Amino acid sequence: MPFVEGTAEDRAFMKIALEEAQQGYDEGGLPIGSVLIEEGQVVARGHNRQVQEGDPIAHGEMDCLRRAGRRPHYRGTTIYTTLSPCMMCTGTILQFGIPRVVIGERENFEGNADFLAERGVAVVLLDDPDCKALMGRFIAEQPALWNKDIAEEG
Numbered sequence: 001m002p003f004v005e006g007t008a009e010d011r012a013f014m015k016i017a018l019e020e021a022q023q024g025y026d027e028g029g030l031p032i033g034s035v036l037i038e039e040g041q042v043v044a045r046g047h048n049r050q051v052q053e054g055d056p057i058a059h060g061e062m063d064c065l066r067r068a069g070r071r072p073h074y075r076g077t078t079i080y081t082t083l084s085p086c087m088m089c090t091g092t093i094l095q096f097g098i099p100r101v102v103i104g105e106r107e108n109f110e111g112n113a114d115f116l117a118e119r120g121v122a123v124v125l126l127d128d129p130d131c132k133a134l135m136g137r138f139i140a141e142q143p144a145l146w147n148k149d150i151a152e153e154g
Contacts, residue, residue, distance in 0.1 A: 003117065006124045010080075010102045013037055017080040017104065018130055020047035020060065027052050030149055031134045032060035034081045036068050043077065044068035050149065061089040065096070074098045082131040084111025086150075094119055104131030108139060109150065 013035055020033025024047035032048040046063030050056060061081050074096045084106035085093065093101060093116060102124040103113055117123045139146045 003113070003125045004100075004122045006102065006126045009040070010124055010126060011128075013042075013078075013080050014082070014102060014104050014126055014128055014131070016042065016045060017060075017082050018128070018134070020045050020064075021082045021131070021134055024048045024052075024060070025134060025138060030060075030145070031138050032081065032083045034060040034064035034079060036064050036077055036079050038077045051145070057088065059086065059089050061085055062092065065092065078102060080104075082128075083109050083135055084113050084125075085116070087112055087115075090115055093121065100124070102126065104128040105135065107132050108135040 017033040017035045020035065021031040024033060025031035029051040030048040034047065035045040036043040044064050044067035046060060046067050048060040049058040049063055061079060064079065077098055078100040079093060079098050080102045082104035084103050085101070090112040100122040101116055104126055105128055106113055106125060113123050113125060
């Protein structure tokens with residue numbers, strides 16, 4: 001599935017999402033960060049808090065969207081995520097009508113980038129080495145926690 005080309009602005013906003021991922025890692029959780037952008041401005045940012053809050057749906061994208069609060073619509077927004085979104089987050093992106101998703105990487109977790117693109121979402125895959133490195137480090141250090149997160153035995 002072809003993806004849209006990323007821009008310098010996309011890489012800059014991904015750095016903010018990566019800061020969130022690093023914060024999650026530093027807190028002992030999963031290093032997945034997200035940021036919601038509208039008209040070049042940060043609306044909200046968040047990171048995976050499943051471990052920290054004992055909340056199975058506190059994924060990075062979900063945390064970011066919660067922090068954005070209630071909105072009349074998501075037209076004109078872009079959500080950035082350091083890792084390709086799972087099906088729950090993908091469903092939320094589609095439900096809210098977020099038209100553009102920028103993904104840091106999907107090497108460590110394939111996620112649902114193709115599913116989003118097939119449904120008309122503009123998907124950018126940055127293949128960011130820093131996103132890959134942080135998640136790869138986490139998986140190597142905490143394979144059981146990662147396997148639990150993705151519902152595989154570990």
